[in-house]
Amino acid sequence: MRPRLAVLYAGGVLGPFGGAMTSSVLPELGRDFAVDPGTAAVSVTAYLVPFAALLLVSGTYGMRWGARRTVLVAYVLYALASVLCAVAWAFPVFLAGRAAQGVANAFTTPLLLATIASVTPAARLGRALGLFASLQSLGQTSAPLVGGLSAEVSWRLAFVGAAVVATVLAVAGLPADPARGERPRLRSAWAPPTPRLAMVGFVAWCCVGGLSFLVALRLGDVFGIGASQRGLVLTGFGVAGIVAARSTGRLVERWGATRCVLVGALAGGLLIAGAGALPGVLAVAGAWALAGAVSQVVVVGLNAAVLGGVGDNRGGAVSVVQSLRFVGGAVAPVAFVPLYAVAPSIAFLVPAALVMTAVPTLLAGHPKR
Numbered sequence: 001m002r003p004r005l006a007v008l009y010a011g012g013v014l015g016p017f018g019g020a021m022t023s024s025v026l027p028e029l030g031r032d033f034a035v036d037p038g039t040a041a042v043s044v045t046a047y048l049v050p051f052a053a054l055l056l057v058s059g060t061y062g063m064r065w066g067a068r069r070t071v072l073v074a075y076v077l078y079a080l081a082s083v084l085c086a087v088a089w090a091f092p093v094f095l096a097g098r099a100a101q102g103v104a105n106a107f108t109t110p111l112l113l114a115t116i117a118s119v120t121p122a123a124r125l126g127r128a129l130g131l132f133a134s135l136q137s138l139g140q141t142s143a144p145l146v147g148g149l150s151a152e153v154s155w156r157l158a159f160v161g162a163a164v165v166a167t168v169l170a171v172a173g174l175p176a177d178p179a180r181g182e183r184p185r186l187r188s189a190w191a192p193p194t195p196r197l198a199m200v201g202f203v204a205w206c207c208v209g210g211l212s213f214l215v216a217l218r219l220g221d222v223f224g225i226g227a228s229q230r231g232l233v234l235t236g237f238g239v240a241g242i243v244a245a246r247s248t249g250r251l252v253e254r255w256g257a258t259r260c261v262l263v264g265a266l267a268g269g270l271l272i273a274g275a276g277a278l279p280g281v282l283a284v285a286g287a288w289a290l291a292g293a294v295s296q297v298v299v300v301g302l303n304a305a306v307l308g309g310v311g312d313n314r315g316g317a318v319s320v321v322q323s324l325r326f327v328g329g330a331v332a333p334v335a336f337v338p339l340y341a342v343a344p345s346i347a348f349l350v351p352a353a354l355v356m357t358a359v360p361t362l363l364a365g366h367p368k369r
Contacts, residue, residue, distance in 0.1 A: 007169060007172045007173065007174060008112055008115055008116055008119075008132075008174060009116075009131055009132055009135055010135070010169060011071070011075075011108055011112045011169055012109070012112060012132045012133075012135035012136045012139065013135050013136070013138055013139035013165075014075075014078065014105070014108065014139065014162070014165060014166060014169065015051075015105035015108055015109050015136070015139065016136045016137070016139035016140035016143070017139035017140070017142065017143045017146075017162065018047060018078070018082075018101045018102075018105060018139075018143075018162060019044070019047050019048060019051070019102075019105070019140070019143070020044075020139075020140050020143035020147075021143040021146065021147045021158050021159075021162065022040075022043045022044060022047075022098070022147060022155075025147045025148065025150075025151045025155040025158075026040040026041055026043075027040075028151045028155045029043060029094075029155065032155075033088075033090065033091035033094065034091075035091055039091075040091075042095065043094065043095060043098050046095045046098040046099045046102070047098045047099065047101055047102040047105075048102060048326065048330060049099075049102070050099050050102040050103050050106065051102035051103070051105050051106050051326065052106075052323050052326040052327050052330065053106075053323070054102075054103060054106035054107070055106050055109075055110065055319050055320070055322050055323030055326070056319070056320060056323045057186060057189075057316075057319070058106040058107045058110060058111075058319055059110035059111065059114065059189060059313075059315040059316040059317070059318060059319025059320070060184050060185070060186050060188070060189045060313055060315070060316030060319065061107075062107050062110065062111040062315060062319075063111070063114065063184045063313060063315040063316060064183055064184055067111040067114060067115050067174070067315065068115075068173075068174045070107050070111055071107065071108050071111050071112065071115075071174055072170050072173070072174065073107070074104045074105070074107040074108045075104070075108070075166045075167070075169050075170035076166075076167075076170050077100060077103065077104040078100075078101055078104035078105065078108070078162070078163075078166040079162075079163045079164075079166035079167045079170065080100070080163075081097045081098075081100035081101040081103075081104060082097070082101060082159045082160070082162040082163035082166060083097075083159070083160075083163045084096065084097035084100065085097035085098060085101070085156075085159040086156045086157075086159035086160050086163065087156075097159075101162075106319075109136075109319075109322060110315050110316075110318050110319035110322060111315055112132070113129070113132065113303060113307060113315070113318050114307065114314050114315030114318060115174065116128050116129065116132060116307075117129075117307035117308070117314060122308065123253065124253070125252075125253070125304055125307065125308055126248075126249040126250060126251070126252030126253035126257075126300065126304055127246065127249035127250055127253065128249065129249055129252070129300050129303045129304055129307070130245045130246045130247070130248045130249020130250070130252070130296075130300050131245065131246055131249065133241070133245040133248070133249075133296055133299055133300050133303075134241070134242050134243075134245030134246055134296075137238050137241035137242045137245060137292075137296070138238075138242050140238055141235060141238030141239060141241075141242065146158055146161070184313035184315070184316055185313070186316070188313040188316065188317075189313050189316030189317050189319065189320050190317075190320060191313075191317070193305075194306065194317045194320055194321065195320075196362050196363070197302055197305055197306060197321050198320050198321045198323070198324035198325075199324065199358075199362050200261060200265070200298075200302060200359055200362050200363065201298075201299075201302050201321050201322070201324050201325035201328065202324040202325060202327060202328035202331075203265075203328065203354060203355055203358045203359055203362070204261075204264075204265055204268065204295070204298045204302075204325070204328070204355060204359065205295075205325045205326070205328035205329045205332075206328035206329065206331050206332045206335065206351070206354075207268075207269070207272065207328075207332070207351035207352070207354050207355035208265075208268035208269070208271075208272055208291055208294075208295055208298075208351070208355055209268075209291075209295045209298075209299075209325075209328075209329060210328060210329030210330075210331075210332035210333075211272060211275075211332055211336070211348075211351060212234050212237065212288075213332070213333055213337070214275075214276070214336060214337075214340060214347055214348060215233070215234060215275055215284065215288050216230045216234060217340060217344070218275070218276065218284070218344060218348075219233060219281065219284065221344070222344075223281050223284075225281060229281075233281070233284070233285045233288060234288070236285055236286075236288055236289035236292065237288050237289060237291060237292030237295075238292060239289070239292070240289040240290065240291075240292035240293040241292040241293060241295060241296045243293070244292075244293035244296050244297075245296045245300065248260070248293075248296045248297050248300045248301075249300055251297065252297075252300055252301055252304050257301045257302070257304035257305035257308060258301065258305055258363055259301075260297050260298075260300070260301035260304075261297070261298050261301035261302055261305065261359070261363065262359060262360060262363055263294075263297065264294045264295065264296075264297030264298040264301060265298055265355050265356065265359035265360075266355075266356055266359070266360075267290075267294040267297075268291055268294045268295060268298065268355055269351075269352040269353070269354075269355040269356035270352070270356075271287045271288075271290050271291040271294065272287075272291060272348055272351055272352045272355070273348055273349055273352040274287040275287040275288050275291065275348060276344065276345055276347065276348020276349065276352075277345065277348070299325075302321055302325075303318060303321070306318045306321055332351075335351075336350065336351060
């Protein structure tokens with residue numbers, strides 16, 4: 001792989017890593033800033049809210065300004081924001097740095113995906129997107145571990161490391177922008193079939209990918225296992241996603257993007273139902289890990305369906321799809337925790353039924369390419 005192309009893929013690690021890097025150090029954050037762990041958890045929200053909101057427009061504006069220039073500026077902003085988090089002297093300052101990290105990442109992920117699509121032959125697009133997805137899973141899965149290990153000395157070291165990585169990526173540079181046609185408009189990012197694909201992403205992540213909290217609740221309430229064991233089980237989702245992503249890319253090329261999304265969503269629904277009903281910890285862990293693998297089928301398939309389509313604003317379109325996917329993950333706790341309080345089994349069966357009915361309905365009539 002050429003060095004500039006390697007940089008494109010390496011950028012996939014940074015965003016998910018930033019989003020999850022505080023999840024394992026909330027007690028340490030609370031002690032340093034004199035806030036309770038619940039308040040410290042706002043550090044996750046401070047990153048995700050501007051990230052998901054700006055994704056609605058960042059792909060389009062980034063394509064207008066030039067993907068290469070926009071991503072390089074975003075890397076610099078990410079590095080500066082990480083430094084601000086590392087030296088933050090008060091919790092509001094730390095939250096400002098986290099929000100700036102989220103803003104920067106909104107202008108990297110969709111443009112990296114669009115650039116990969118522009119430099120990859122159509123016959124190999126699935127494999128390219130699969131590799132990118134595996135690196136994103138690596139970033140999300142490794143972040144809690146890296147954050148926890150850093151906290152043994154100081155949680156601030158994790159942010160210093162993030163700043164260094166972002167600076168290296170900025171210096172390494174990206175391939176030149178592909179030739180552009182007309183200036184992309186925000187409206188073009190919502191051209192059909194993008195809205196339907198975005199809703200598929202919303203439903204899939206709300207009802208499968210975003211349910212780690214439900215699995216953790218059941219593991220604690222039903223099996224009585226501790227936090228470290230729960231964390232190990234939940235990590236299986238990301239590890240399976242890393243392992244499966246490249247193979248998923250080949251599957252997308254062979255079966256077609258839409259068919260893979262459909263199969264992944266149906267399998268994900270069955271596995272979520274299993275995670276809520278299976279009688280042993282190992283069985284639940286296996287179901288959750290397999291859910292991570294089939295979630296990659298959905299993610300890679302959605303990205304391929306958007307980036308392999310027609311139109312002059314594929315960067316804007318994939319940005320919209322990614323935004324709705326992350327919004328779905330944010331909505332999941334609000335939607336399903338009340339159901340868990342009523343009956344744990346219902347909290348698993350409802351999302352399983354939703355994803356298995358809504359996704360086929362949304363994809364009805366969509367070309368099976």
